[in-house]
Amino acid sequence: MTQTYWLIPGRRADVRRPGAVYLHITRRVDRYGMPVDGVEDGYVGRARDVARRTAQHAGLIPQRSGEIVESAWFDLKEGETVVLESGLFTDAELDERERAWIGKLRPRYNDRDNPRPDRIRKFEARRHRDTRDAARGLVPRQWEPSQIGVKPAKSRAMSAKWRRRRNVALAYVGAWAGLTVLLWLLTAAACADLPWRTFPIAATGAVGAFPMLRRSKKQERLFIVVVVTVACVLLWAATD
Structure with a gap:
């Protein structure tokens, strides 16, 4: 036209x-x-x-x-x-x-x-x-x-999108650390004899389940399952 x-x-x-x-x-x-x-x-x-x-x-x-x-x-x-x-x-x-x-x-x-x-x-x-x-x-x-040829310093301020991603990542790390400590305290109170690596691995699975449940697409859920599984295996191997 x-x-x-x-x-x-x-x-x-x-x-x-x-x-x-x-x-x-x-x-x-x-x-x-x-x-x-x-x-x-x-x-x-x-x-x-x-x-x-x-x-x-x-x-x-x-x-x-x-x-x-x-x-x-x-x-x-x-x-x-x-x-x-x-x-x-x-x-x-x-x-x-x-x-x-x-x-x-x-x-x-x-x-x-x-x-x-x-x-x-x-x-x-x-x-x-x-x-x-x-x-x-x-x-x-x-x-x-x-x-005069000196490039002005780039702003180091983080964009809103990356600030949000950083905050979400920090929240997951905090939740994982807190849940690990909580599971250890509960096990100690119950006088259960479990390997100490059990707590971070269980916390990893629990924290990983939260974003998986928020996703509606099957591919996204599968990706999260794979990531959590790999993280658990690596934790198991590192603490063996």
Whole structure:
């Protein structure tokens, strides 16, 4: 079925709205980031408003994140922003056109979707910018750790699903340990003479029966029976 798109204001991803793919020409740099003779395709991007996006690159207005950060390569920009392609695009279509132009031009400062082997990654571009600023007598910027090539520490917070699984596992272990002690106390009170390995094995079978009874599928019940049986055999062999 052909989908109809309407030119309406808004930010729906499936609506075709005016957009463009643009190019910034930049001066060439040496391996230290210092300018040398010549220019090259520096950065390809896509925007709904190219002038506004250029102002964001220049650090004149906030980015979408709310930060006002000049792109590290912007001091190398030469000439006006070049509009490579414009028209009506959905978000997905505009992203695809950007990727196509990046693959075609291989600009120096595009890090993603860029087959150019000597592209300059974002953290490297920021180090180069610090070098150029220092050569101009300017104070180097205080980049955030994630902006200078140091990956931010991954959050160690456990997801809700894994917290639930951990809590269930701890509950089963606690129930097994408690039942083992309880069986030993009851046997001692009854003055019964049983091998001590009987208690953890019996507790394993009893605790394993609880999740088995909660399962409605035959395959799941069979799997639990196999696991409990193997655990009992291993306990028996380890305590023999």
